[in-house]
Amino acid sequence: MKDIAESVRAWHQRGQVFAVATVVGVSGSAPRGPGAALAVSADGEAVGSVSGGCVEGAVYELCREAIASGEPVLERFGYSDEDAFAIGLTCGGVLDVFVQPITPGTDPAIDAGIAYIASGTPVALARVVAGPAGLLGAAVAVTADAHHGTLSPAPTTTAALERAAVTEARAMLDAGRTGTLVLGLDGRPCDDTGQGTATFFVESYVPAPRMIVFGAIDFAAAVVRIGKFLGYHVTVCDARPVFATTRRFPDADDVVVDWPHRYLDTQLDRIDGRTVLCVLTHDAKFDIPLLERALRLPVGYIGAMGSRRTHHDRTTRLRETGLTDTQIARLRSPIGLDLGARTPEETAVSVAAEIVAHRRGGSCLPLSTGTGPIHHDLTRTGDGKADERTPEPQPHAA
Incomplete structure (x- = not known):
């Protein structure tokens, strides 16, 4: 929504x-x-x-x-x-x-959910989309420290169900996940839908994921534009005030003049597993202190610009800082997919394509060469299991 x-x-x-x-x-x-x-x-x-x-x-x-x-x-x-x-x-x-x-004005959960979404406050809206007829459409809106709405004023089984729904929805909000949740009417998690269960669809509304572009170079302007197109909150950071200006990067949400590693240290409470870091400086005095910190953080994607020779020198220096081979292997360098890109705009497409493929589990091969599903993220297992459950539809009278 x-x-x-x-x-x-x-x-x-x-x-x-x-x-x-x-x-x-x-x-x-x-x-x-x-x-x-x-x-x-x-x-x-x-x-x-x-x-x-x-x-x-x-x-x-x-x-x-x-x-x-x-x-x-x-x-x-x-x-x-x-x-x-x-x-x-x-x-x-x-x-x-x-x-x-x-x-x-008739449903406190929906009213609160709409207000929270409009204000940018993180909220999870959990609605019953399959189950007993009396519960269909019932909802609770859950924030980090409160919830609004109720599933029913009556039986104790529903009170237990409401408590469980609030707890599970809050956990999904914390992870920024949207998907289905199946609970028994007694509040216990269930593996399958059926009689005595309620299926919730939980929508988590969290702030836009962050993209931080380090290095105020000409290629950065194109990466900023495509980052905004993909829905990221984009920040440009460079230690050189003559280059890091809003005039040069009008599409960026923020332009920061600071040493990259020092700025990253101030952002630890604002980055998460959806955060993208694009290191475009290809200058060791900026890159190494930044990457030494970045590769220890649970961010979603870290890419660095540079030639293969630069990459080899960079990995050697990173090992000297104490990073393990496993940590260094998280680094996407040279950044982007092999599209034969030359211009800043083409390079930005290359970078964006790698970010999307990494996030969604794409193979980076032409779709015309394969025969499998084209939406890879829908076939993942693990904590995405709840997203794959499909509630049984109720009969609809035309």
């Missing part, structure tokens, strides 16, 4: 009824992932997208029906072998879409 938050907040402030359709489950190849949303106001205005066009018309109508009935619904859309022109995804994937009507 984050990408449509401004419109949703405007409707909410005006007291206008609307419906939000959210992708809560994906399998196979699908154009958009969990959390993608389409919202429709009572007067028919639509914002956002759930499928990039494949099923937008059908979802729009579901939203209109939900506004009229006041009832939420979970609907599944997939490709039809019998009728290739049937409503569905021609790419062969399956989307589970939860449609919820919203009347401002």
Whole structure:
């Protein structure tokens, strides 16, 4: 909902009824992932997208029906072998879409969630998308130290369920994760959906991930622009005030004049596993102190510009600082993919492509040469297990 938050907040402030359709489950190849949303106001205005066009018309109508009935619904859309022109995804994937009507002022969790998202406060919105009919659409909004809303004023089993949902949603918020969560009505985690369980879709809204570009060179300006395009909060840092100026980097969110390693030391509480560090200085007096610190931090990506000779010299110096081969192996150097890039803009595309591939688990090979899934992140295991669960859709009366 984050990408449509401004419109949703405007409707909410005006007291206008609307419906939000959210992708809560994906399998196979699908154009958009969990959390993608389409919202429709009572007067028919639509914002956002759930499928990039494949099923937008059908979802729009579901939203209109939900506004009229006041009832939420979970609907599944997939490709039809019998009728290739049937409503569905021609790419062969399956989307589970939860449609919820919203009347401002009637649900404390939704009201609080919309306010937190608009203000930039980290919040997790947990909604029941499958389970007992009385719980469908019930929600809690969870921050680091509080929660709003309730699943039910009644039985003790629901009180236990609410406590568990708040605890699990807060853990997902801390990790910045969005995905499904299955709990028994007694609050215990479950491996499978079924009778006596409730499936929650938990959407974590956290500040934009950070990209810190060290080195105020001509290539940096292009990397800043593409970093902003990818949705990062971008900072440029350089120790040379003549180069580190807002005039040279108008697209950057912040331009900092400081030694790179010293600035990084001040940012330890603002970086996490989504943070990207692009070291473009290719000057040992800047690079080595910076990388010696960076390679010890749990950031998502660290890349450094330079020739292969520079890289060899750099790794030798880093070993002398006490870094292990495992730590040094995290460094992407020379930075970027082999696209044959020459210009700053082409180099920025190369860097961005490597960042996306590293984040999403891509092979960096042309899609035309493979036969497997094109969305690698949807097939990962480990702590992403909850993201892969797909709730069973409830029957929808057309």
